[in-house]
Amino acid sequence: MAVSFNAMVGFVLITLLALSGGPVNSEPTQDKQALLAFLSQTPHANRVQWNASVSACTWVGIICDDNQSYVYSLRLPGVGLIGSVPPNTLGRLTQLRVLSLRSNRLSGPIPTDFSNLTLLHNLYLQGNQFSGEFPTWLTRLERLNRLDLSSNNFTGSIPFAISNLTQLTGLFLENNGFSDKLPSIPAGKLASFNVSNNKLNGSIPASLSKFPASSFSGNLDLCGSPLPPCKPIFPPPTPSPDSPPIIPVNKKSKKLSTAAIVAIAVGSALALFLLLLILFLCLRKRRRQQPAKPPKPPVTTRSVVAAEAGTSSSKDDITGASTEAERNKLVFFDGGVYSFDLEDLLRASAEVLGKGSVGTSYKAVLEEGTTVVVKRLKDVVVTKREFEMTMEVLGKIKHDNVVPLRAFYFSKDEKLLVYDYMSAGSLSALLHGSRGSGRTPLDWDNRMKIALSAARGIARLHVGKVIHGNIKSSNVLLRPDNDASVSDFGLNPLFGTSTPPNRVAGYRAPEVVETRKATFKSDVYSFGVLMLELLTGKAPNQASLGEEGIDLPRWVQSVVREEWTAEVFDVELMRFHNIEEEMVQLLQIAMACVSTVPDQRPAMQEVVRMIEDMNRAETDDALRQSSDDPSKGSDGHTPAAESRTPPSVTPTP
Ligand SMILES: *[C@@H]1O[C@H](CO)[C@@H](O)[C@H](O)[C@H]1NC(C)=O
Ligand SMILES: *[C@@H]1O[C@H](CO)[C@@H](O)[C@H](O)[C@H]1NC(C)=O
Ligand SMILES: *[C@@H]1O[C@H](CO)[C@@H](O)[C@H](O)[C@H]1NC(C)=O
Ligand SMILES: *[C@@H]1O[C@H](CO)[C@@H](O)[C@H](O)[C@H]1NC(C)=O
Ligand SMILES: *[C@@H]1O[C@H](CO)[C@@H](O)[C@H](O)[C@H]1NC(C)=O
Ligand SMILES: *[C@@H]1O[C@H](CO)[C@@H](O)[C@H](O)[C@H]1NC(C)=O
Ligand SMILES: *[C@@H]1O[C@H](CO)[C@@H](O)[C@H](O)[C@H]1NC(C)=O
Numbered sequence: 001m002a003v004s005f006n007a008m009v010g011f012v013l014i015t016l017l018a019l020s021g022g023p024v025n026s027e028p029t030q031d032k033q034a035l036l037a038f039l040s041q042t043p044h045a046n047r048v049q050w051n052a053s054v055s056a057c058t059w060v061g062i063i064c065d066d067n068q069s070y071v072y073s074l075r076l077p078g079v080g081l082i083g084s085v086p087p088n089t090l091g092r093l094t095q096l097r098v099l100s101l102r103s104n105r106l107s108g109p110i111p112t113d114f115s116n117l118t119l120l121h122n123l124y125l126q127g128n129q130f131s132g133e134f135p136t137w138l139t140r141l142e143r144l145n146r147l148d149l150s151s152n153n154f155t156g157s158i159p160f161a162i163s164n165l166t167q168l169t170g171l172f173l174e175n176n177g178f179s180d181k182l183p184s185i186p187a188g189k190l191a192s193f194n195v196s197n198n199k200l201n202g203s204i205p206a207s208l209s210k211f212p213a214s215s216f217s218g219n220l221d222l223c224g225s226p227l228p229p230c231k232p233i234f235p236p237p238t239p240s241p242d243s244p245p246i247i248p249v250n251k252k253s254k255k256l257s258t259a260a261i262v263a264i265a266v267g268s269a270l271a272l273f274l275l276l277l278i279l280f281l282c283l284r285k286r287r288r289q290q291p292a293k294p295p296k297p298p299v300t301t302r303s304v305v306a307a308e309a310g311t312s313s314s315k316d317d318i319t320g321a322s323t324e325a326e327r328n329k330l331v332f333f334d335g336g337v338y339s340f341d342l343e344d345l346l347r348a349s350a351e352v353l354g355k356g357s358v359g360t361s362y363k364a365v366l367e368e369g370t371t372v373v374v375k376r377l378k379d380v381v382v383t384k385r386e387f388e389m390t391m392e393v394l395g396k397i398k399h400d401n402v403v404p405l406r407a408f409y410f411s412k413d414e415k416l417l418v419y420d421y422m423s424a425g426s427l428s429a430l431l432h433g434s435r436g437s438g439r440t441p442l443d444w445d446n447r448m449k450i451a452l453s454a455a456r457g458i459a460r461l462h463v464g465k466v467i468h469g470n471i472k473s474s475n476v477l478l479r480p481d482n483d484a485s486v487s488d489f490g491l492n493p494l495f496g497t498s499t500p501p502n503r504v505a506g507y508r509a510p511e512v513v514e515t516r517k518a519t520f521k522s523d524v525y526s527f528g529v530l531m532l533e534l535l536t537g538k539a540p541n542q543a544s545l546g547e548e549g550i551d552l553p554r555w556v557q558s559v560v561r562e563e564w565t566a567e568v569f570d571v572e573l574m575r576f577h578n579i580e581e582e583m584v585q586l587l588q589i590a591m592a593c594v595s596t597v598p599d600q601r602p603a604m605q606e607v608v609r610m611i612e613d614m615n616r617a618e619t620d621d622a623l624r625q626s627s628d629d630p631s632k633g634s635d636g637h638t639p640a641a642e643s644r645t646p647p648s649v650t651p652t653p
Contacts, residue, residue: 022082027055028064031071033091035062037042042106045080053220063098067646069416070095075581077102077124084108100124100581102148110135119143121567126150126172133157134178139164145567148577150194151175158183158195169574173198182222183207192575195219203230206579233619290325331388332407338418340366342409345374345418354474357576358491362419372406373422375488377415381496384410397464401457403477403487415494422477426531427454427484431473432539441572444579446536447534450476450484451586451612457486459604462520466490469518471526471538472507473533492518507553510596521598524607528593535587537570553594556587585614 035056039048049249050059056071057064068092071093081104092111099117102124109132110125120141126148133156138147144165150172158173162182165171170192171185178198182203187193191210197218204216209225216222224229321649330342348364355361359377366372380387391408398404407418424430427450429441441449444461461468469492476484496517509525512518529540532552540552550558557569589610595601603612 003313004450010580026068027057029070031095032056034089035059035071035074038086041086041089043080044076047437048079049077053086063569064542065095070139072096073098073410073584075100075584076104077489077581078104080104081106081563085111087111087113090114093117094119096120098122101128102578103127105129107131107153108549112137114138117141120148121167124148124580125152126578127152127606131155134159134173141165143167146170146580148172149176154178155403157181158200160185165201168554177221184208191571192577201378202502235652243521272509280291298633328407330407331391338370338372338406340370344368345372350374356488358470358488359415371421373415373419375419377491379496380415387494390493393466395465397461397466399457399460401453401485402484402489403485404462408438422479422485422487424478424480424482426474427477427478427534428473428539429480431533431537440641441575441644444573444582445577446482447573448582448586448611448614449482451531451534452608454486454530455527455604455608458523459482460609461486461489462523462604467518468526469493469522471523471530472504473530509598511598519598520604521601524593524604525595525598526599527604527607528590528601529553531586531590531593535569535573535583535590537572553591555593560587582614586611589614 004090010482026174032055036050036052039050048060049054055068056062057068061074061076062071062436063075063077064070065072072095073094074096075098077100081101084103084107085101088111090096091111093099094116096117097119099120099122102216106125107129107130110130112135114135115137118141120147121143122140123138125144127150129152130149131153134149134154136159137161138144138148139161142165145167145474147165147168147170151174151382152221153175154176155178157180158178162168162183162185163170166188169189171190172192172194174194174196176198178195179198180200181202182195182200182204184207187207194215195209196214196216198220200216200219201221204222205224208215211226213226213470216227222469268296269337321466326475328530330340344366345364348366349364351361353361353373358379362376364372364376382390387410391405394405395408403422405417405419409416411419452535458468458471466489468486468489470488475486475488478484507529509522512522529552533540534540536552538552538555556568568587569580573579573583589602589607593601593607
């Protein structure tokens with residue numbers, strides 16, 4: 001089953017990347033005819049060239065199901081489609097889950113035969129010139145999850161029957177000519193909602209007032225939370241408890257608001273007091289803790305050298321390291337920026353950053369203020385000579401997306417590595433830390449940037465014949481601008497085979513479980529899992545995957561196989577607009593990387609190129625409609641046009 005899914009992804013990649021592929025056995029004959037009928041009747045850019053003599057499943061913009069018997073997804077964004085959608089063409093693709101025709105120049109009403117697309121989950125028609133009223137039959141497509149009709153020429157009122165679409169998580173109707181009142185659609189699962197820049201009037205229903213003001217701005221005369229309150233109307237319509245402005249007696253409402261002001265004032269004073277109290281208590285607790293420390297020498301090696309070893313042998317450790325310091329020096333690599341010696345390092349105050357299977361990492365702040373990361377390795381089995389040879393290779397690697405190894409120390413008892421300190425923390429912390437507690441989610445542009453920069457770092461290692469061997473999100477460190485660097489690379493040769501590469505099971509390629517040997521291809525697998533982590537927001541192998549023991553690639557496969565939908569993606573990404581094609585493209589790259597057969601995985605350089613190609617395709621601006629111009633399109637294989645600025649990508653030196 002996994003193999004057939006990969007075969008499907010393979011076909012998509014063949015289409016996207018114009019690689020030559022194997023023979024195709026079956027194909028969706030009826031869907032193919034419907035698609036050909038559509039394209040032959042709709043003027044479009046030259047780069048959509050569907051070759052009738054090959055399977056429709058290999059065409060640009062098409063994804064089929066496992067068995068190649070139906071078209072599941074049709075995406076033709078920004079390919080210059082002009083005119084009305086011919087009836088009885090796309091409406092025949094009855095198995096369709098995803099339909100995207102956004103950013104074209106399609107006009108006229110949406111054909112009524114779309115009502116036969118009853119399995120549709122995602123309908124993206126934004127950025128066209130569709131007109132007419134909101135098609136009420138759309139509300140019968142009960143599986144709809146995302147409906148985007150924004151930036152078209154629709155008029156008339158928005159029907160209350162939208163309430164029938166109970167699965168809806170995103171409804172985008174902005175930049176149209178919708179008029180009249182906004183119906184009180186229950187918010188239900190709705191996480192994104194926008195009706196700005198229409199001609200709506202009247203009060204905003206309470207069920208929708210949780211959305212920000214920018215969801216409602218630019219209308220004729222909308223009022224009520226989150227917009228300014230409505231003016232009192234005489235005579236009031238049915239008085240409703242949640243719209244105080246309709247309360248007829250003016251004096252009363254004034255009194256009410258005074259009471260409210262008092263309540264708010266008291267409330268915030270109380271909150272401030274509480275905050276101060278907590279702060280005070282914390283400070284006091286801290287001050288109390290501090291004096292307790294001095295018995296141990298404050299800024300010592302103890303933290304670096306002894307913290308892990310426990311207490312009993314700590315004294316020995318210090319003396320051991322110090323005496324050996326005379327014979328074994330901290331070895332710096334050329335081009336480094338640091339000048340300190342082992343003594344300085346041992347005097348530094350240290351804080352444990354993390355414990356891994358190869359050792360413990362500390363953040364060490366030297367007395368002169370420099371901050372570095374010291375990694376204290378355990379269970380090193382190689383000789384000093386071998387250690388030095390490995391270090392020499394690793395120390396030579398200089399790349400923006402690789403955390404530089406600055407120095408090392410080797411003695412009988414201690415093996416230390418010194419790296420630059422990356423202040424913005426790890427991808428793991430950014431992605432999984434304090435989820436749901438009002439933090440700023442990592443947006444799509446930054447996830448793309450991280451995927452690309454981490455891929456470049458790993459590709460640089462591979463060019464230098466270094467296998468990373470331990471790719472995981474906690475080893476992807478970030479700069480403040482969210483450019484990523486990989487750390488902890490190339491250390492496997494220092495340990496015996498007793499420590500398997502990629503000790504976190506979720507990232508480990510299937511063949512590594514047996515061979516216990518990391519390869520370039522097993523790095524590609526681990527990086528594929530990392531991309532899936534960026535896309536799904538789920539940590540590999542975590543309990544939230546549902547089934548016990550299922551890994552991230554298999555979870556994604558199982559979700560995608562059933563219904564080719566957006567449900568697999570991180571909910572935190574659902575608030576962003578026009579990113580789904582890119583997410584699907586990255587998903588396809590990731591799925592190729594996690595192929596169970598190592599030879600089927602692309603090389604790291606190739607992965608970098610695939611991700612770069614995605615970025616290159618998104619320089620257009622759908623709202624400017626510039627994507628209609630085929631000459632401004634991409635390479636002809638990745639139709640895409642975005643209303644977003646492209647992520648700035650730091651060029652590699
Ligand atoms: C269509 O595909 C067939 C078979 O692969 C090939 O021989 C033919 O040249 C293709 N036609 C076009 C117009 O690309
Ligand atoms: C694919 O075909 C097999 C046998 O023809 C069938 O059992 C299976 O359910 C089909 N899968 C899908 C997703 O249609
Ligand atoms: C939907 O499909 C049925 C047959 O599958 C057909 O009879 C009907 O005309 C179609 N509806 C529309 C609106 O085209
Ligand atoms: C959009 O609708 C308005 C009137 O509703 C009309 O004047 C305008 O020409 C339409 N634009 C397009 C591109 O159809
Ligand atoms: C859809 O909504 C309409 C009007 O709100 C209602 O009459 C109809 O029964 C609903 N249909 C379904 C299937 O719930
Ligand atoms: C809203 O606009 C419609 C016409 O578009 C008008 O008939 C209606 O009276 C207006 N309602 C309010 C409350 O202004
Ligand atoms: C709604 O759409 C408008 C116009 O495109 C945009 O400016 C605004 O930021 C959007 N609001 C939300 C909450 O997405």
